[in-house]
Amino acid sequence: MPTPALSVRNLRKVYRRGNVAVDDLSLTINEGDFFGFLGPNGAGKSTTIHCITGIAEPTSGTIEIFGLDAVKNYRDARRLVGLCPQEFNVDPFATPGQIVDWAGGYFGMNRAQRKSRVDYLMERFELTPHLKKSFRELSGGLKRRVVLARALVHDPRLIILDEPTAGVDVELRRVLWRYLQDINGDGRTILLTSHYLEEVERLCRDIAIVNAGKIVRQGTKAEIAGAPGGLENAYLAATGAEADHVAGQ
């Protein structure tokens, strides 16, 4: 049986004030999958992602990235992951080129590798005309492109996108979808969280729905979205919404 791209077992995260954000969450994502990770605000999606990528420390449980322990062997594990976070965690006075170039440097890419990759990503995400602007001068959509380019600079095998299209116009959303489908076609594994159900339905092959820190439904897109009412119905039912709240009923 092939090693999964991501294996999370019995993950629990309790914050210092006792708030249980993730509770006994288990998740497996196979290599090459396009995986949708859904849930309402505060359900534990971002905390799970933060535990996987090293921003948060798991209270208990194990996380393996391509078989590498994400806590004990964190340096090698992180080389395989690219994170596009929900928030713009960027030096606001730096330029797009600097931000992406520094990220490449942190991942150990030499100057020539960084230059070629930064040029490609700037071109691909239409950031070239904005190279000399500081991050804070960019529009919301352009900022989103920069953090996405940063996540992809080291060409990671597992790409984690935490609401990458939040606040983004339709045009960029489509550019982004095409790009994600391309790199997924090349064998990259993608974990996507989004509040846009049509986006998840369009892109993902497997879906997990999380609520109150636990996985409440998991399966293939056909299993979850195939029933009457589609993904929206399944999502609302899984997250505990009343029947009369379900759209279309």
Add this chain to the structure above:
Amino acid sequence: MSGAAENLTPMGVNWIGLYTIVRREVQRMMRVPIQAFIAPWISALLFIFIFGFVLGSTMRTIGGHRYIEFVMPGILMMNIINAAFLQSSSAIYFSRFIKFVEEMLVAPLSYLEMVVGSIATVVLRASITGIGILFIGMFFGATTIESWPLFIFWIVAVSTIFGLAGILVGLWSKSFEQLNMPVVFFLTPLSMLGGSFFTLKMLPGWLHWMLWGNPFFYFINGIRGAMIGVDEAPQGLSVALTLLMILVLGGTVWRLFSRGYGLRE
């Protein structure tokens, strides 16, 4: 393990990552050259003007040296301490506040590499500040240099200490008010009372403890010995105390980084 992990070559020291931390901080520092370098150089010029030119003839000599020659090492050390502390505390606090510290947390960087990268930038900034002040002093005949190796040692060692202290404060602070507290309550009083402007002998005997118990006294005297050869504190004791402080602070910072204190959720 899958192909993706099997193809990885084992990771040694992430030299490029470490260099990138320094490069990023230098680029950040160069956005504010007036604050980083020009301000301490102008402050040194003003001290030279006041103590060397305006008050020079009215001040007594100390150990055969003019008063301006006596105070220049203290002024230089105060600026190094400020530069080192402000560089590291503001860098770490700002990166936590804006959350771009997460860029490093998700990267294959060890905690030691993060600490060494931050301190290397601090030492660079403090060295440029210190050597600039030295040259200004030499240009106006306000100071000399007795020992370059000792001078370099004191700049590197003291900037490392205050760089590490700045990291601790930057990790601990939850507001800009807290970030500035150590400067107001510790750095400024201890450096002013650490023998920058007076000798041990100028104080009454019952106040000598104020200098012997003040670590700044050893730093200021150390660099004074390197610059004009006047040193009231035993060199061996000063060096040992300084190295011990680096060891204790370095160990504390590394431990806090590895626990993710103030950095990870």
